[in-house]
Amino acid sequence: MKMADEKPPSGRIEPGQLPLVKAPDAIWKSIVAALDATPELRRVDRFSFPVWQWAAASLVVIGGVSWFASRPAKATWEVARLEGLPSIGSQTLASDGAIKVGEWLQTDASSRARITIGNIGVVDVEPNSRVRLVAASATEHRLTLARGEISATVTAPPRLFLVDTPASTAVDLGCAYKIQTDESGDGLLRVTSGWVSLEWKGRESLVPAGANCRTRSRTGPGTPYFADAPEALQQALATFDFGGGGPDAMNTILAEARVRDTLTLWHLLSRVESAERIRVFDRMVELVPQPDSVSRDKALQLNPATLKSWREELAWKW
Amino acid sequence: MEGPSKDTVVSLSDREISPEIIDSCRRGDREAFRALYEAYKDKVYSIALYFFHGDTGAASDATQQTFLKLMTNIKSFRGDSEFSTWLHRMAVNTCMDGSRKNKSRERSEEPLELVRIGEPASHDEDLARRQVASRIQAALSSLPPKLRMPILLRYFEDLSYIEMAKALHCSAGTVASRLNTGHKLLAEKLAKLRGMGR
Numbered sequence: 001m002k003m004a005d006e007k008p009p010s011g012r013i014e015p016g017q018l019p020l021v022k023a024p025d026a027i028w029k030s031i032v033a034a035l036d037a038t039p040e041l042r043r044v045d046r047f048s049f050p051v052w053q054w055a056a057a058s059l060v061v062i063g064g065v066s067w068f069a070s071r072p073a074k075a076t077w078e079v080a081r082l083e084g085l086p087s088i089g090s091q092t093l094a095s096d097g098a099i100k101v102g103e104w105l106q107t108d109a110s111s112r113a114r115i116t117i118g119n120i121g122v123v124d125v126e127p128n129s130r131v132r133l134v135a136a137s138a139t140e141h142r143l144t145l146a147r148g149e150i151s152a153t154v155t156a157p158p159r160l161f162l163v164d165t166p167a168s169t170a171v172d173l174g175c176a177y178k179i180q181t182d183e184s185g186d187g188l189l190r191v192t193s194g195w196v197s198l199e200w201k202g203r204e205s206l207v208p209a210g211a212n213c214r215t216r217s218r219t220g221p222g223t224p225y226f227a228d229a230p231e232a233l234q235q236a237l238a239t240f241d242f243g244g245g246g247p248d249a250m251n252t253i254l255a256e257a258r259v260r261d262t263l264t265l266w267h268l269l270s271r272v273e274s275a276e277r278i279r280v281f282d283r284m285v286e287l288v289p290q291p292d293s294v295s296r297d298k299a300l301q302l303n304p305a306t307l308k309s310w311r312e313e314l315a316w317k318w
Numbered sequence: 319m320e321g322p323s324k325d326t327v328v329s330l331s332d333r334e335i336s337p338e339i340i341d342s343c344r345r346g347d348r349e350a351f352r353a354l355y356e357a358y359k360d361k362v363y364s365i366a367l368y369f370f371h372g373d374t375g376a377a378s379d380a381t382q383q384t385f386l387k388l389m390t391n392i393k394s395f396r397g398d399s400e401f402s403t404w405l406h407r408m409a410v411n412t413c414m415d416g417s418r419k420n421k422s423r424e425r426s427e428e429p430l431e432l433v434r435i436g437e438p439a440s441h442d443e444d445l446a447r448r449q450v451a452s453r454i455q456a457a458l459s460s461l462p463p464k465l466r467m468p469i470l471l472r473y474f475e476d477l478s479y480i481e482m483a484k485a486l487h488c489s490a491g492t493v494a495s496r497l498n499t500g501h502k503l504l505a506e507k508l509a510k511l512r513g514m515g516r
Contacts, residue, residue, distance in 0.1 A: 020361065020474065021360065021364045022360055023360050023378075027378050028359075030378075034386055155387070174411075316463055
């Protein structure tokens with residue numbers, strides 16, 4: 001029999017040594033409250049029909065499912081009006097509607113709309129925005145944001161949902177984010193959950209939850225930074241990315257960087273010349289000790305596997 | 319040392335959710351969602367609780383967020399992967415997001431109060447289990463998140479390396495390496511705690 005003064009195990013723990021803990025009942029109540037506050041998730045009562053109606057409904061459902069399974073995939077997404085009077089093409093959206101591939105959805109200063117992205121998530125189109133549905137296939141869900149702002153919440157395999165702007169393509173890696181842009185391509189990505197890859201002409205910025213990334217016309221995505229990064233770092237980074245750089249900007253970035261700003265420094269490694277790269281590398285390992293799997297030489301040579309391995313380690317600090 | 323009875327630990331496989339329940343959830347059936355919640359809530363809550371060092375508020379928030387995400391996104395669950403793997407991925411993301419948003423929750427001032435699920439034990443057995451659990455919990459809390467989460471997934475869910483890799487967004491090799499390092503560190507911490515217990 002186990003005694004009260006028994007010592008803990010010496011190493012590996014096994015099931016049973018650490019008890020499962022009962023979730024408080026209050027959690028379910030809070031979930032129900034949140035669900036009730038969300039129109040699309042309100043209760044569906046499956047016992048509100050008499051039995052004969054269930055039987056009849058079942059036949060209809062079976063027929064419907066058969067038809068649904070055999071029909072070609074539709075190339076339209078549902079659109080719900082949230083505020084004001086958004087338009088699809090030349091038609092004003094008075095209630096709910098749909099957007100077809102090739103069509104434009106437009107909001108004015110007082111209107112908003114929600115697009116249901118197939119069955120993988122939703123996009124809220126904010127005021128003064130112009131969005132086009134480019135692709136709605138099983139392998140590619142793609143929008144163009146010509147101007148304005150959208151909020152996307154997506155749960156799907158990575159790289160299935162993409163948003164093109166004039167100076168970037170936001171590639172969803174399973175996340176929630178907001179992206180805004182003007183017609184020239186100047187804009188900002190803000191990620192609230194998961195990861196987004198911002199890509200343009202071979203340049204790639206990986207942006208995790210809590211981080212932002214600017215975009216600029218003819219330059220593409222800048223270097224990602226955390227929204228809570230020191231203001232001086234953020235300003236210096238804007239100068240580095242879009243203002244011609246210069247030693248002062250780099251000095252400020254390196255001096256102001258905190259542990260989680262290794263996100264920014266990791267991206268800078270491959271965006272600076274070799275002399276600067278050594279300074280960036282040294283600052284990174286000063287902030288977070290270099291893992292055994294990362295060789296200094298290979299990192300400075302921008303070996304892709306080394307950089308990826310280092311990023312995976314650093315990401316736990318981000 | 320004889321460990322406590324394993325039959326008191328709820329196994330995910332014992333409570334596997336049927337495809338019919340998942341389909342009902344897709345249609346917004348609240349009763350089905352409740353069934354799904356009941357099947358997984360304690361696992362998700364336990365992982366979050368140990369991840370957040372016994373912070374019950376943070377664990378409750380993470381559990382609520384995980385299930386809300388699940389309900390919101392269940393239409394996108396294709397069924398070509400294990401449901402539990404998909405759920406773990408959401409739970410891991412939620413915990414990591416919560417950790418990033420509020421670094422202060424990384425340490426809890428209060429010791430974890432354990433409410434064990436399972437058959438009632440004798441007073442001595444119960445006390446011994448609580449002592450062992452609190453020591454392991456203390457050792458686990460000292461591990462960095464990247465080493466703590468694989469151990470929790472391995473411990474609570476007995477996931478394979480491949481399943482953990484999917485939940486943690488990394489390779490199976492990285493999972494193996496982190497588990498190995500985590501167990502070594504855990505052994506060191508537990509050795510110290512054993513010494514203190516003498």
